[in-house]
Amino acid sequence: MMSLAIDNVGGLWMWGNVPPQDSEPDPRLSFTSIPIPFPILDFHGRTVLKVACGDEHVVALVGPGDIHKDNSYDVSVLYSWGNNHHGQLGLGDGESRARPQTVETFNQKSGLTVYDIACGAHHTALLTYRKETPKGPSICWTFGFGENGQLGHRSNKSSSLPEPVSDLPEHAYLVSVDCGLFHTSVVSSEGYVWSWGMERGLGLCPDVNFTEVEAGDDSVPRKISGGSSRFRDPVQVSCGAAHTVLVVDGGYKLWSWGRGRNGVLGTGNVSDCYVPTLVFWPNELKPEKEEVPDDGKSASTEEIKRLESKLMVMERYASILHGSIFGKPFNEEEDIPYSLRVSGYFDMGKEWGEMLESADKSQLMRLQAFYEDMIGRVKDKVLQRRIQEIMKDCLQSSAPKY
Numbered sequence: 074m075m076s077l078a079i080d081n082v083g084g085l086w087m088w089g090n091v092p093p094q095d096s097e098p099d100p101r102l103s104f105t106s107i108p109i110p111f112p113i114l115d116f117h118g119r120t121v122l123k124v125a126c127g128d129e130h131v132v133a134l135v136g137p138g139d140i141h142k143d144n145s146y147d148v149s150v151l152y153s154w155g156n157n158h159h160g161q162l163g164l165g166d167g168e169s170r171a172r173p174q175t176v177e178t179f180n181q182k183s184g185l186t187v188y189d190i191a192c193g194a195h196h197t198a199l200l201t202y203r204k205e206t207p208k209g210p211s212i213c214w215t216f217g218f219g220e221n222g223q224l225g226h227r228s229n230k231s232s233s234l235p236e237p238v239s240d241l242p243e244h245a246y247l248v249s250v251d252c253g254l255f256h257t258s259v260v261s262s263e264g265y266v267w268s269w270g271m272e273r274g275l276g277l278c279p280d281v282n283f284t285e286v287e288a289g290d291d292s293v294p295r296k297i298s299g300g301s302s303r304f305r306d307p308v309q310v311s312c313g314a315a316h317t318v319l320v321v322d323g324g325y326k327l328w329s330w331g332r333g334r335n336g337v338l339g340t341g342n343v344s345d346c347y348v349p350t351l352v353f354w355p356n357e358l359k360p361e362k363e364e365v366p367d368d369g370k371s372a373s374t375e376e377i378k379r380l381e382s383k384l385m386v387m388e389r390y391a392s393i394l395h396g397s398i399f400g401k402p403f404n405e406e407e408d409i410p411y412s413l414r415v416s417g418y419f420d421m422g423k424e425w426g427e428m429l430e431s432a433d434k435s436q437l438m439r440l441q442a443f444y445e446d447m448i449g450r451v452k453d454k455v456l457q458r459r460i461q462e463i464m465k466d467c468l469q470s471s472a473p474k475y
Contacts, residue, residue: 075126078110083120085133086110092155092171102156102169104129115152115173122149127192127217127252130155130162132199133173134190146188147204151176159195160233161217167233178214178235185212191312193252193270196223199235200247200259209246213238213259221255222292223270229292240293241267253312253331259294260310264303266319266349267294276315277332277345297330297349304328304349313337319349327352351392 075089088110093100113121116135122145123134136149152173153162160167163176179187179201186207189200196217202209214235215224222229225238241247245261252258256270268274269291297317308320316331316338328349329338336343339352410424432440 074128075131076110077124077126077131079121079124083122083136083138085113085116085121085124087113087131090129100171102171113173120145122146123190125190125192125197126155127161127197128156128194130157130192130195130197131173132162132176132190132192132197134187146186147207148181149187150181151179151187151190151199153197156195157233159218159231161192161195161197163197163216163233163235165234176235189247189250191251191257193223193257194218194254196252196257198250198252198257198259200250202246209262210244211247213241213247213250215257219292221271222290223252223255223257225257225269225292225294227292229290238269238294248307249309249311251310251312251317253317254314256312256315256317258297258310258312258317260304260307260319262307264305264307264321266297266304266307266310268297268317269294271315275331275347276312276317318352325354327354349392351388 075087075091078086080086088107090104090106092102093105094111094114116133118138120136120138121133122136125132130153132151132153134146134149134151136145153164153176154170154173155162157164157167157169162170162174163178164170164174179185179199184204185201186204187199187201191198196215196219198213198215201212201214213225214237215226216232216235217224219226219231220229224230224232224236225240226232226236227240241259242261242265245263245265247259248262250257250259253270253276256268256272256274256276258266258268258274260266268276270276271290273289274291274295274297304319304321306321306323308324311318311320313331316329316333319328320326321328327339329340329352330346330349331338333340333343333345338346338350339354340346340350341353412420412424429437429440
């Protein structure tokens with residue numbers, strides 16, 4: 074376990090359980106606990122653009138010292154070092170390295186530009202584009218430990234060399250990639266999210282309770298957004314050990330899913346969530362489009378803010394309820410019935426019947442599991458109330474009479 078940081082001039086610092094910083098040309102890999110940040114001298118005079126670390130390995134994207142923002146990634150070099158027992162360094166072997174080594178698959182002769190990198194516990198993922206087409210399409214590459222399908226190579230085999238995730242759309246531009254302990258996620262500029270790895274790419278770990286048809290790992294990318302719905306203006310996808318967070322709406326809205334213990338999803342509860350759900354993120358952080366200097370308008374401005382706040386709460390509630398029942402995030406443009414949008418009239422029975430007719434097997438199984446759970450809870454509560462009533466009657470009848 075280690076921490077890394079890039080300073081304001083592109084220097085890389087490291088601390089925690091880290092490889093030794095011996096001056097020997099080829100030191101043996103070991104790990105030492107260092108509680109104070111220290112600089113990585115291998116990159117002295119150069120600019121570190123991005124860095125990521127797993128349990129015991131590091132990947133860094135490094136450019137020259139006089140780098141310019143307009144071509145920063147095109148002239149960068151990818152380095153890796155640390156534990157390599159599963160091939161997570163992408164160097165073609167299982168030999169660990171104590172010092173940074175160039176990942177030759179992406180050298181300057183490859184014609185590829187690496188622009189985003191991420192590390193799981195024992196695997197690595199990154200995004201590239203062709204140097205002549207910086208706007209895409211993108212390729213996602215993975216390597217390292219693959220037992221849970223986190224490489225997305227249609228198998229559970231590990232790989233010591235970078236391989237493309239071939240089942241992603243060919244012409245998509247991928248905005249961001251990240252890894253959990255045993256899962257990987259990407260988001261495209263169009264707002265579609267794909268995940269793969271442990272427990273259908275959710276990273277929930279083996280004790281999650283799925284319905285029978287959904288259990289197991291995914292070794293191919295699975296679209297998380299569901300159906301044709303997509304997320305607006307995506308910025309970044311970020312993975313924790315067993316959960317995922319997506320930043321959208323230009324940075325002013327968050328969705329999360331995965332393991333919810335200790336409230337890490339930010340949705341108001343500690344339950345696991347199998348579909349994206351809105352995070353309780355304060356709407357007040359979004360800057361106002363126009364300032365209203367006139368004090369006479371302050372009352373109406375406050376009323377608008379109050380209504381916006383209520384609307385956000387309603388949107389969260391609809392998202393949680395819709396996601397639990399239908400297995401996909403709520404999309405106001407697609408999921409509000411046409412009759413309700415046009416006339417304000419809503420025939421619940423008719424809409425429910427049409428939804429069942431169009432549902433596939435996995436959606437029907439999800440509905441069945443959801444309502445069986447709800448009915449089970451109601452029956453448990455009825456039984457508890459009945460037991461309480463019986464105990465109360467028994468206590469009253471056995472009480473001494475004076």
